[in-house]
Amino acid sequence: MVKVAVFGGGWAGCAAAVQSKKSGGDVILVERTDMLLGTGLVGGIVRNNGRYTVFEELKEMGAKELVDLIDNNCLHKNIDFPKHNHSSLYDVRTIEGEVRSLLNKLGIKLLFSNRGKEVVIKGEKIIKVILDDGSEVEADVFIDTTGSAGGIDNCTRYGNGCAMCILRCPTFGGRISISEKAGINEYQGIRENGEVGALSGACKIIKESLAKDIQIKLKEAGVCIIPIPKELRKEKYLSIKVCQQYNYKEYEENLVLLDCGHAKLMAPYFPLELLRNVPGFEKARFSDPLSGGVTNSVRLLSSVHRNGYLQVEGVDNLFCAGEKAGLLIGHTEAIATGTLAGFNAVRVGKKEKMLAIPRQLAIGEGIHFSGKILKSQGGNKNTFTFSGSILFQHLKEQDLYTTDLDEIGKRVKKTGMKGIFS
Incomplete structure (x- = not known):
């Protein structure tokens, strides 16, 4: 053998x-x-x-x-989210x-x-x-x-x-x-x-730390898209993502969440002090990576x-x-x-x-x-x-x-x- x-x-x-x-x-x-x-x-x-x-x-x-x-x-x-179908x-x-x-x-x-x-x-x-x-x-x-x-x-x-x-x-x-x-x-x-490597393309948020209406939407639809106020947007940072299939303006202008058990935030990281200023995210807490407000793998x-x-x-x-x-x-x-x-x-x-x-x-x-x-x-x-x-x-x-x-x-x-x- x-x-x-x-x-x-x-x-x-x-x-x-x-x-x-x-x-x-x-x-x-x-x-x-x-x-x-x-x-x-x-x-x-x-x-x-x-x-x-x-x-x-x-x-x-x-x-x-x-x-x-x-x-x-x-x-x-069979759910759809920006630029992705039948997921x-x-x-x-x-x-x-x-x-x-x-x-x-x-x-x-x-x-x-x-x-x-x-x-x-x-x-x-x-x-x-x-x-x-x-x-x-x-x-x-x-x-x-x-x-x-x-x-x-x-x-x-x-x-x-x-x-x-x-x-x-x-x-x-x-x-x-x-x-x-x-x-x-x-x-x-x-x-x-020209820099080496790429950051993992998403991070996880504990669902229970989000507003109830967001939790319900994730459970029912599997996806929840929330506009980011212009003053809180982190533009031109998606090019560092390993997952370039998500490098679109929809992911710069919105918080795209998917229900994978935890709430999967389709961004490599997002500063916690900014994230908590988005309605519904006032008590948001990262599950993985634990330092998801600063960086990713x-x-x-x-x-x-x-x-x-x-x-x-x-x-x-x-x-x-x-x-x-x-x-x-x-x-x-x-x-x-x-x-x-x-x-x-x-x-x-x-x-x-x-x-x-x-x-x-x-x-x-x-x-x-x-x-x-x-x-x-x-x-x-x-x-x-x-x-x-x-x-x-x-x-x-x-x-x-x-x-x-x-x-x-x-x-x-x-x-x-x-x-x-x-």
């Missing part, structure tokens, strides 16, 4: 572990904190815009476990337990509160990874989904200081990249102003070049997914790339031919398109998501974005990908 070691327990790592196990691997997942999902613990948005197409492609291809789990744990479905919002308060139960049921070994400290390489392959506690993880193939955020020094250098966010670096230590430890040259995302600091199989260039038995695979932003993007990485990792372990998802599908074109641009001069000034920015526009131009389930099914079948991940 092929031994697979996944490092990083976010959505990408969980998807990679699930698919590796389904493909016949003996899987261990190493996560530096005491919970799975990483930034997915404070995310919550799926199926918006092109992400709907991707979720349905994954189901048609046989990777339905995490998609169905998310769909079954949504507080709201679903999962409950960030309960989703981690559901995912952990699934991985346990599948027989995936979970190792928490540990990091890959050193990587031992022989030739072009990783032999083992030495962990923080001195133990060793030996495997045939390795998957790096350690993300691109984490480390107090990084948030201080490229942001406004440690935001005390869900990543909890002061408690568990900063993120350690397996790819970097293997000698791979990583690259960083660049903001419009800094992302896009650690990506690698990879091929269309999501194999890291330079190490034969190392794969990647999520933001590690190249400025791909979002839970849907993480699940899609994690699934392919997990599938191909086992294939390499079995010495079988790897799979590239055809470009006739949104997932395949997304992986190809982002990878090509990121290898071009200045390509790291872009971020990629199926829900907006240049990737979503490209998918629409290629006529790959659709919500027609029959059409998605036909496309998957035509490319020979029907049930490939089953």
Whole structure:
């Protein structure tokens, strides 16, 4: 049986572990904190815009476990908010337990509160990874989904200081990249102003700290949009967001709230003294990050070049997914790339031919398109998501974005990908 070691327990790592196990691997997942999902613990948005197409492609291809789990744990479905349609919002308060139960049921070994400290390489392959506690993880193939955020020094250098966010670096230590430890040259995302990295695009407010009418609107509609008085607006700061699909004037002129269990404020941060001057927010309190009035976690600091199989260039038995695979932003993007990485990792372990998802599908074109641009001069000034920015526009131009389930099914079948991940 092929031994697979996944490092990083976010959505990408969980998807990679699930698919590796389904493909016949003996899987261990190493996560530096005491919970799975990483930034997915404070995310919550799926199926918006092109992400709907991707979720349905994954189901048609046989990777339905995490998609169905998310769909079954949504507080709201088919809601619209500025520039985003047919969205679903999962409950960030309960989703981690559901995912952990699934991985346990599948027989995936979970190792928490540990990091890959050193990587031992022989030739072009990783032999083992030495962990923080001195133990060793030996495997045939390795998957790096350690993300691109984490480390107090990084948030201080490229942001406004440690935001005390869900990543909890002061408690568990900063993120350690397996790819970097293997000698791979990583690259960083660049903001419009030339600065390095990008801030997480939203923060959470405790719903009960908001006015009753706002709480009721969120519960009933899933979304609440409140105009910001002109004198309180923070203009021209949305370009620092990792989620450029929300960089529109609607998000500068309004407080856009989504009900993901907590109230998700679609802004990287908002000064508390200003926020509490907006009617209904007089007692508002941030849930995550705790310093959401000042800053947020800094992302896009650690990506690698990879091929269309999501194999890291330079190490034969190392794969990647999520933001590690190249400025791909979002839970849907993480699940899609994690699934392919997990599938191909086992294939390499079995010495079988790897799979590239055809470009006739949104997932395949997304992986190809982002990878090509990121290898071009200045390509790291872009971020990629199926829900907006240049990737979503490209998918629409290629006529790959659709919500027609029959059409998605036909496309998957035509490319020979029907049930490939089953």
